[in-house]
Amino acid sequence: MEHFTIATVAQQSPDFRRVLWTGRYSQLVIMTIPPGGEIGEEVHEDTDQILTFVSGVAEATVGDEKRKVSQGELVVVPAGTRHNFVNAGPNPLVLYTVYAPPEHADQAVHHTKEEADAAEESGRDEPPRSS
Secondary structure (H helix, E strand, O other), X not given: OOOOXXXXXXXXXXXXXXXXXXXXXXXXXXXXEOOOOEOOOEOOOOOEEEEEEEEOEXXXXXXXXXXXXXXXXXEEEOOOOOEEEEEOOOOOEEEEEEEEOOOOOOOOEEOOHHHHHHHHHHXXXXXXXXX
8 A cells, every 4th residue: 555645745855856656557656846937838648747836825727717726726637738837936846746648757756857857858758658
């Protein structure tokens, strides 16, 4: 059994992205976005994503919709939908997200967005393949 006190784990992680758990069909990831930072506009063609906000304030863009989101809110991003989340507050934006299927390498830790982008571009951040 995997067990996390997810809000506490997320609050204690200074990393841009940290994969906590990877299953056959889904993946749990925590993220900390610095003030003024962003996840970065992206589209996951075959992956649904659910983001839950632990602390901070973000401007969420999902498809053509924009809105502010904050602690306790959840945003669903269906596969194939362009999206981005920008930290719109003075404090770190802390969230956890579930990808289905997995989107990142198992147990990946990226301290910064630049490190995460480099890992993706080089192919070092590929998710495990389901058999």
